[in-house]
Amino acid sequence: MFALVTEKAYEQHRSQFDALDNEGHGLQWLRLADDGKLHGPSDAHPEVAWLSSDLFFGGILNRFFEIVEGAPDFRWLQSAAAGVDLDPYERLLNRGARLCNAHLTAIPIAEFVLRAVLDVFQDAERWRMAQADGRWEHHNFRELWRSRWLIIGLGAIGAETAHRARAFEAHVTGVRRHPTGDEPVDAMISPAEIPDALPEADVVVLATPATPETENLVDDGFLSAMKPGAVLVNVARGKLVDDEALLRAMDGDRLDAAILDVFNAEPLDPSHPYWSHPKVVLTPHSSGGGIGRWDRGAELFCDNLRRLLAGEPLVNEVTTMQLPTDLPFVTGRDKQ
């Protein structure tokens, strides 16, 4: 069986591919280089492929899909992304191929959230300034212990965040439209119950997709229901927040800090008041940038490939039902 991967991913995760080779599956690797050249037998067609994260940043994503869609017996695509909004996905599923997505950035996003909230709670900036000034100056600080968190969206990011917050003995309430019962939280509520939960929450984390229902979720009403001194964290999408309402709320006593990694327009305009607002902790859509995501991607691809070969259920399989109804134009092909 021929498997398509990028040359870059092949080199970076060589040991994991070698392990697969040594297991005797009879795999042969087709390696797509940065210049678009395919290394491997010239007449070979892949049956499986790994859409590794380097493909999203290079210029060969279209070439990758040309090879995949031109392969007559293509069976399975593993993506390194959580999003299922690429144009060719629907065509692949319609011709009987299988698709798996991945949540490789949920872990670094959760680590980012914990770091950023702990930093605000401990007012670590005071220690940094004191060190810079050579001042030996103690201050007491808020603890995560027994703090109350409201995590809106309990997918992979929300769950990883909840799990870590609870290790600090925080009380976590999760919000999800369709709970599975497996969420690692102390309480689950429905979106309609958010207004009742806001006054109790010391930390509110937005970790839900942007949909027509969640757009401008954080508006004047939401913000005025928040507990004084609370911390708002947005690691989801900028569209969830009404920026004008947030700026108004921060000028009052409502919020201690807004930790914002995503924005309505990115990159954020250099003149936007968020940049210099004393209550805003701003990062450039970077919370997912943990380097472990590459290893996790390779492990998921290899694990799912073993499952495919053994006829076992795949992890994170996506069905046509889960595809967005209005696919954006992404890959350079005309939308059909």
Place this chain on the structure above:
Amino acid sequence: MFALVTEKAYEQHRSQFDALDNEGHGLQWLRLADDGKLHGPSDAHPEVAWLSSDLFFGGILNRFFEIVEGAPDFRWLQSAAAGVDLDPYERLLNRGARLCNAHLTAIPIAEFVLRAVLDVFQDAERWRMAQADGRWEHHNFRELWRSRWLIIGLGAIGAETAHRARAFEAHVTGVRRHPTGDEPVDAMISPAEIPDALPEADVVVLATPATPETENLVDDGFLSAMKPGAVLVNVARGKLVDDEALLRAMDGDRLDAAILDVFNAEPLDPSHPYWSHPKVVLTPHSSGGGIGRWDRGAELFCDNLRRLLAGEPLVNEVTTMQLPTDLPFVTGRDKQ
């Protein structure tokens, strides 16, 4: 039964004392004010007492112990401190009274360690500088996921730190002379095995008391065995570290950062090179300053008081065996 508490602690934790009163134990409160005056029946002697943390910072610690030691039927003292190095402890135990200590700062110290290590791993300072400059500049970062921690000292601080690090899927090796088997770690080793463990550790946390055996534990040999890029954290005692050796190691490529909350001499001399060293994250012995420690102290006192009244085993009871052999002079009395 008369119980001695400070006026300050009584006011701050009134609801918990009210709860005790409502349980019908027949308790009466003797409240020691900041000016040394005792509020309560003038001829009353306490049988139990709470050495709350405010006593360590006010001027009435001696007065507190005069009342305790002058009480003919004194039975039990709950301290808010972990240290058992106060002069009157031995006399109290010798006359048959009981003593409990507390580990109220283990939780904020663990929160501090996680915050500080995450900050170094994420190189959050780059984001802070980029925000200050109005630059939209992404960077990838190290994850705690699958990082390896070596925690030297697995008492309350080490255990709380280990528990939280493991929630991030870090691999934690603990070091303890006499393991109980209950430590929340992936592996336990003895102090003699530290040199073998150092080359594997991404994070090394010092959380062990200063004793003749641990003084200058972190010397040239220790530091040269550490993994390049590792992070050293000292939240224990400055004496554990040979400062000259650490400065030498940081000038090489051995360490990414040294997170130092404690020092050989405190406050740290304004001319010490640690203040401005680019690899040093310096805080003024503040990692224990979480405000939850007051509530935890009140809860422990009330819980242990209930246990005492019910004839149940006390939490954190200290025996004469655990007292240091050379008690420092602390309370203003001559050492006997």
